[in-house]
Amino acid sequence: MKSYFTLAELTRSATADRLGLDNTPDAACRRQLERLMRVVLNPAREALGMPVYVNSGYRSPAVNRAVGGVPNSYHLQGRAADLDTRCGCNRQLFDVLSRLPHTELLWEQCGRWVHVAL
Ligand SMILES: [Zn+2]
Secondary structure, three states: OOOOOOHHHHHOOHHHHHHOOOOOOOHHHHHHHHHHHHHHHHHHHHHHOOOOEEEEOOOOHHHHHHOOOOOOOHHHHOOEEEEEOOOOOHHHHHHHHHOOOOOEEEEEOOOOEEEEEO
């Protein structure tokens, strides 16, 4: 299956850029991000048939602290992504994700985006 997502997209962080924090995943986290793309993100994008944007993927400990993430967040392991269709279709995205493998699936920021973790 073609990949709709890139490692760069999953490690990009506006907070890291703004604060000059390193957000480079190690090899283990990169493997988790690749697995997340293969098992969850690409199948979800394929099934949904519309663009899915990544608000936040991998977070280094410093970045996770800066954004107020919980200390044991799956984002730290490269196992989570915050997703937004930016077209008001997050309900459909949530439904598609609910039928794919995941350990966490929840609405964040009062339903502004969907958090999924594998
Ligand atoms: Zn999240």
